[in-house]
Amino acid sequence: MSPFFKGKKNADQNKPVDPMPGAITSSLQDNLAWVKQKFGNSPDIIIRELKIGSSKVKAAVIYVQGLVDNQLLNDFLIESLMQYDSSSQDETRTQMLDNLSDLVIPMGGVKEETEWSKLFESLLVGATLIIIDGTDKALTVASTQGGESRSISEPTTQNVIRGSRESFTENLSTNISMVRRIIRTPDLWVESMKIGTQTNTNVSIMYLNNVVDHDVVKEVKKRLKRIKIDSILESGYIEQLIEDQPASPFPQIYHTERPDVIAGNLLEGRVAIFVNGTPFVLLVPVVFIQFFQTPDDYYFRFDIASATRLLRIFIFFISLIGPAAYIAATTYHQEMIPTHLLLIIAAQRESVPFPAVIEALIMELAFEVLREAGLRLPKAIGSTVSIVGGLVIGQAAVQAGIVSPPMVIVVAITAIASFATPSFAVAISVRLLRFAFMGLAAAFGFFGIIVGLIMLTVHLCGLRSFGVPYMAPLGPYRPVESGDTVIRAPWWAAKKRPGLFSPNNVKREAGSQMPAPPQPRTIKSESTEKGNQNES
Amino acid sequence: MENAKISPRQLFVLIILFQLGSSLLIPVGLTAKQDAWLAVLGGMVGGLLLFLLYYKVGSYYPGLVPTEYMAKIWGPFFGKIFAFLYVLYLFYLAARVLRDYGEMLVIFAYPETPLFIVNLLWMVLVVYTVRKGIETLARTGEILFVVVSILALTSLLLLVLNGSIDTKNLQPVLEEGPVTLIKAIGESVFFPFGEIVVFTMIYPYLNQLKKAKRVGLYALLFSGFVLSVTMAVNLSVLGFSLLSRSNFPLLSTIQTINVAEFLERLDVFFMIGVVIGGFFKITIFFYVAVMGATSLFKVKESSHLVFPLGFITLFLSVGIASNFSEHIQEGLDIVPLYLHLPFQVIFPLLLLVSVVLKNRKKQKKQLAMK
Amino acid sequence: MNRKRTFLFGLLASLSVFTSGCWSERQLNEIAMVAAIGIDRTEAGQYEASYQFFNPANIAGGLQGGGGGQSPPVSVYTATGDTIMEVHGNMSRKISREPYYSHTNLVVVSEELAQKDGIGPVLEAFDRGSQFRVTTAVVIAREVKAKDLITTLTALDKVPSQKIMQTLESTEKAMGENINIDLEEIITALVSPGREPMISGFTVKGDPKEGAKQESLQATDLPMTVEANGNAIFKNGKLAGWIDGADARAVLWILDRIQSTTVTTEWEGRKDGISYRLARQKTNVSAEMKNGKPHISVHVHMEGDIGEVIVPVNLKDPKTLEKIERDVGEEVKRNIESSLHYTQKIKADIFGFGEVFHRDEPAEWKKIEKKWEDEIFPNLDVDVTVESYIRRTGLRNNSYLSEMKNK
Incomplete structure (x- = not known):
């Protein structure tokens, strides 16, 4: 149990409303009464009173309906308790408890506990309590955990063309097991803690012990322990409580719902933070360039992956300064537009009653409204919204002369570009910054945009994520042996891990593995065998 | 001094961006007419010598900035006075460069906008960066260096494709005789190469102090080479007469690009390159000035000074000259002789002499003691 | 303290953006793009400049129903003055928008002006102004007024100035009997002691009055044509003679x-x-x-x-x-x-x-x-x-x- 939890327990004890001592007593009645009182007679706390087998000792089985697997409970636990045949009549109640644990209950995760706080804690995660009259100890059976939970399904936020179709669920242990199934080494370490005085949410951190930078692990634990909050409902709470620089629109922690992404990042030396109740798992530390990577980058051939990655960076800039550049070019720098293009734009703008910046703002706002509406509505109505929006913005507004067609094109391209950004977290901050850039462009033209971009670069370079500079490995430049930045090197060339996160263990693969055709290049018949040897 | 470390690579990049900053904007060595590019190379050699001088003085006090070791060499009173003058010099230069860039933008793209407003936006950017510290600035440098390089190479390629480079414009070589060339070299030693004196305030941040000398020399060589090539390209595209009439020759050069009736009007290339260069030039001057003031007045946190000093620099930049020609003329006539010469050459030389004498005395004493 | 500072900083940053008041801003529907400028000399020795303005709606066509046909693609306004800047000022009495020169790609100087006053003084304002491009072409109106060249409509290219530009380019390429020279080259030649400029001449064949009307474009064989015609040779900045053909x-x-x-x-x-x-x-x-x-x-x-x-x-x-x-x-x-x-x-x-x-x-x-x-x-x-x-x-x-x- 983590020291942090101990701290929390002390806090509980200090509460004046608790008249009862923290430990279980030997009277079953008192104990049950206490449980009822503590839970306010909630009907989903099931207290099943029974007599243990032949000894007729009074006992109670306590569990929370829905958190336990009823079948397991009935078939294995309750049944074996009832059929228990005490070998000697004179065994004490404590001995009986031991026997139950050692001989009777055919399940894993049986533990003896005395303190209420711990009993309640395990009860609330789905364990079953067994209390026997006459002892001041109780048994918890953790493996009755069960009940309904969502099954593993396809990821909804990070779709890939090639790669695993699994995504995390809301269940912490399922999630951890999904990563365990990918990385099968004892070096994959998991540490758990509970955060939230009310929700007692399970939070686990996971890392590869032989790869990770232990300073980062220490820092992660330190920051997690610092959290004092009543509830953690989603990993977003944790993200906002432990990030380095809260006054930044950029995400400094990566989140994903894909086990393969977590596995890949653990292998590069990052630390994953699992939070019970959400399929989104956090990863630290991150660098900015990571938000431009997708899982299939690593599954596709390197040349295609590199090209698409460059495209994404280009897209990032379009969605950031698209409308701003249009405003700057048409209101300040008309000389930079080719004459004929400018004439076309001018002809279209002739009847528009607003300055370009207002026009752009109207269009951008309309678009944001549409997007927000489409996001929240049920799918069936969503398509209606997009039709209406498309008609209003695309057709009617242009025909009425309220906006000019070039502006519609610019806004549409920008919108598509912002959808094409792989990370929603970055896309959403870009959406915000886009308006700032439009302001700069309206006031200073390209000079404003360039100053804004430099300021953005300065801001990004000033960020750190758990001690790692955000713009690394570009600024500060680090030679990247893994070859995984704005481009992705082929796997046979990526011999090392990025030293940023795993300074101690960077070697990743054996020497030269570049595939090559067998030498000499002769026709199949005689050379296939040699060829195979060459490749090994 | 803030608690920060930069790598030799970052220092290298910073020196280059700093050197190229305003010298790309304002032509250097024009006294030598079409040999200006030679004058730049000559000036670079002078710059190397100056750099070695600063390095020598600094090497007696590793990890200390000039405003600190001046007090050690010349005693607290005189040292402080000179350090104060030195800080004023840095502020003046920061304001000058700010003025250069503000004027450039007003002339080139924003004729109706008051200079003050343009400079205000510059200063907002600079103050923001200086508050983030030297490490952030160095990292930004690494990234923007790549951007500038791409821009420069693209422009060069386009100029070649366009056929605007006419090497005949560089002939005849050495027409005005060696005397004029030497005079032009003398000018370009102070600006831009001598301005490397500000980096004496930055060397102490280097995480491998041993490499300071090598990095400085290489960076100067590289930037000298790039500047010389730029001058040669400007000259061969524009010819001397047009170049000497242009306030911003590089802009005129870029404006001649018209490849395939499509890649034309690339003024924005010029703007990006020059704004990035200007950003580093102003920021480094201002940063160094603020750091000098911080160490001189023993202020605990340099960030307390950034705002007020930023305002002072802003007003100074608008107030130092009443019009652009006056500003440029001051830069050509007054500044090199009365500011650059003492602060870049005479004071460092005096410092070196004093420190050598002092050390000799010390050694003698030690010998005597033995 | 730190928060206050950050706030102050943000305030300043936004102030600098919002108070700028968009001084140098030019909305597209507030400017009149000048396509070409023709400069003549009046009897009194003043400049008479004819500005050929683009008429975007009639050139671009597009959504508004392929307008084009009805009104001409360009409009010409003429103003006089002792200097080019004065002309620019006087022009504002006649048109509702601010003349914008960045897309001007042709300057026509009349033969008379080039002979009497020289070409040097005319070009100074164009060389200095930041809107003007150094790559603007210059031609001399031979035997006709510069205004005639500016007002004559042309068939294949909607914009007359573009027709002149392109004729100049293609004839230099195909025949080599006319020189396509821009502002920058002319000025360089003017100041160089070892070179004088040579500038192409253009003329209008036919009746210029007819050519200024939109109806004239209805014919397949236009009543008037704009043609390249010889090159003007300058001496000390003044037109000294013509040189033709071979x-x-x-x-x-x-x-x-x-x-x-x-x-x-x-x-x-x-x-x-x-x-x-x-x-x-x-x-x-x-x-x-x-x-x-x-x-x-x-x-x-x-x-x-x-x-x-x-x-x-x-x-x-x-x-x-x-x-x-x-x-x-x-x-x-x-x-x-x-x-x-x-x-x-x-x-x-x-x-x-x-x-x-x-x-x-x-x-x-x-x-x-x-x-x-x-x-x-x-x-x-x-x-x-x-x-x-x-x-x-x-x-x-x-x-x-x-x-x-x-x-």
């Missing part, structure tokens, strides 16, 4: 600006019997002191094909080809010498021989720089050598004409 081509030849052209030569008594199509050429000009006198050598190296023969000739015979090569070379040499003779007479060094001399003999140049134009250049010894090659004869070797003659 002589003009010879100037471009020496300037090494010829890209392709056709040289015709006499064959067996038949004038223009053989046409030689130039494929590529390279001209070198060098200078030296010979017997204490400046001496210029021009060396032309050219390659090309046979373009047309209208006399029977055996093109299979290498000896014949050699003779044609020689004849063509002679023809070019004659052209060059004739144009040299002409320019030496008006003492205008449009070839830039002075600059060549400056490059090659900088020490001597210092001595003669002052008297180059008026004393040295008119009596300059120029040595012309032409080296010409025929590489191919086209798809045919001997012409069918030779078979017809044999019958």
Whole structure:
């Protein structure tokens, strides 16, 4: 149990409303009464009173309906308790408890506990309590955990063309097991803690012990322990409580719902933070360039992956300064537009009653409204919204002369570009910054945009994520042996891990593995065998 | 001094961006007419010598900035006075460069906008960066260096494709005789190469102090080479007469690009390159000035000074000259002789002499003691 | 403290953005884009400038229902003034929008103005202003007013100024008898002591009054056409004479600006019997002191094909080809010498021989720089050598004409 939890327990004890001592007593009645009182007679706390087998000792089985697997409970636990045949009549109640644990209950995760706080804690995660009259100890059976939970399904936020179709669920242990199934080494370490005085949410951190930078692990634990909050409902709470620089629109922690992404990042030396109740798992530390990577980058051939990655960076800039550049070019720098293009734009703008910046703002706002509406509505109505929006913005507004067609094109391209950004977290901050850039462009033209971009670069370079500079490995430049930045090197060339996160263990693969055709290049018949040897 | 470390690579990049900053904007060595590019190379050699001088003085006090070791060499009173003058010099230069860039933008793209407003936006950017510290600035440098390089190479390629480079414009070589060339070299030693004196305030941040000398020399060589090539390209595209009439020759050069009736009007290339260069030039001057003031007045946190000093620099930049020609003329006539010469050459030389004498005395004493 | 600072900073940053008040902003529907400027001289010696403004809606067409047809693609306004800036000011009385010069690609100067006042003072404002591009082309209106060139509508290219620009470009490329020279080159030539500018002339054939009407475009054979017509030679910034046809081509030849052209030569008594199509050429000009006198050598190296023969000739015979090569070379040499003779007479060094001399003999140049134009250049010894090659004869070797003659 983590020291942090101990701290929390002390806090509980200090509460004046608790008249009862923290430990279980030997009277079953008192104990049950206490449980009822503590839970306010909630009907989903099931207290099943029974007599243990032949000894007729009074006992109670306590569990929370829905958190336990009823079948397991009935078939294995309750049944074996009832059929228990005490070998000697004179065994004490404590001995009986031991026997139950050692001989009777055919399940894993049986533990003896005395303190209420711990009993309640395990009860609330789905364990079953067994209390026997006459002892001041109780048994918890953790493996009755069960009940309904969502099954593993396809990821909804990070779709890939090639790669695993699994995504995390809301269940912490399922999630951890999904990563365990990918990385099968004892070096994959998991540490758990509970955060939230009310929700007692399970939070686990996971890392590869032989790869990770232990300073980062220490820092992660330190920051997690610092959290004092009543509830953690989603990993977003944790993200906002432990990030380095809260006054930044950029995400400094990566989140994903894909086990393969977590596995890949653990292998590069990052630390994953699992939070019970959400399929989104956090990863630290991150660098900015990571938000431009997708899982299939690593599954596709390197040349295609590199090209698409460059495209994404280009897209990032379009969605950031698209409308701003249009405003700057048409209101300040008309000389930079080719004459004929400018004439076309001018002809279209002739009847528009607003300055370009207002026009752009109207269009951008309309678009944001549409997007927000489409996001929240049920799918069936969503398509209606997009039709209406498309008609209003695309057709009617242009025909009425309220906006000019070039502006519609610019806004549409920008919108598509912002959808094409792989990370929603970055896309959403870009959406915000886009308006700032439009302001700069309206006031200073390209000079404003360039100053804004430099300021953005300065801001990004000033960020750190758990001690790692955000713009690394570009600024500060680090030679990247893994070859995984704005481009992705082929796997046979990526011999090392990025030293940023795993300074101690960077070697990743054996020497030269570049595939090559067998030498000499002769026709199949005689050379296939040699060829195979060459490749090994 | 803030608690920060930069790598030799970052220092290298910073020196280059700093050197190229305003010298790309304002032509250097024009006294030598079409040999200006030679004058730049000559000036670079002078710059190397100056750099070695600063390095020598600094090497007696590793990890200390000039405003600190001046007090050690010349005693607290005189040292402080000179350090104060030195800080004023840095502020003046920061304001000058700010003025250069503000004027450039007003002339080139924003004729109706008051200079003050343009400079205000510059200063907002600079103050923001200086508050983030030297490490952030160095990292930004690494990234923007790549951007500038791409821009420069693209422009060069386009100029070649366009056929605007006419090497005949560089002939005849050495027409005005060696005397004029030497005079032009003398000018370009102070600006831009001598301005490397500000980096004496930055060397102490280097995480491998041993490499300071090598990095400085290489960076100067590289930037000298790039500047010389730029001058040669400007000259061969524009010819001397047009170049000497242009306030911003590089802009005129870029404006001649018209490849395939499509890649034309690339003024924005010029703007990006020059704004990035200007950003580093102003920021480094201002940063160094603020750091000098911080160490001189023993202020605990340099960030307390950034705002007020930023305002002072802003007003100074608008107030130092009443019009652009006056500003440029001051830069050509007054500044090199009365500011650059003492602060870049005479004071460092005096410092070196004093420190050598002092050390000799010390050694003698030690010998005597033995 | 820190938060206060951050707040202050944010306030400043946003202030700088919002108080800027968009001083230099120009909305597209508040500016009138100038396509071309024509400058004439009034009786009183003032400038009379005609601005050709784009009429975007009539050029772009598009959504508004392909307008175009009804009203002209450009409109012309005229204003007078003692200086170009004054004209600019006076223009504002006539049009509702601010003239915007960044897309001006043509300046037309009238012959009269170029002769009387010179071209120098006219161009100063264009060189200085940040809106004007240095790549703006300049032409001289020959025998007509500059305004006529500006107002005449053209058929294929909707915008008249673009028609002039493109004609200039294509004719320099195809014929080499007109020079496409921009503002920057003119000014460089004006200030250089060893060179004078040469500027293309344009004229309007037909009735300019008719040409200014939109209806005139309804005809297939336009009542008036804008044509390139010769080149103006300047001396000390003033128009000193015109140079046409083959002589003009010879100037471009020496300037090494010829890209392709056709040289015709006499064959067996038949004038223009053989046409030689130039494929590529390279001209070198060098200078030296010979017997204490400046001496210029021009060396032309050219390659090309046979373009047309209208006399029977055996093109299979290498000896014949050699003779044609020689004849063509002679023809070019004659052209060059004739144009040299002409320019030496008006003492205008449009070839830039002075600059060549400056490059090659900088020490001597210092001595003669002052008297180059008026004393040295008119009596300059120029040595012309032409080296010409025929590489191919086209798809045919001997012409069918030779078979017809044999019958």
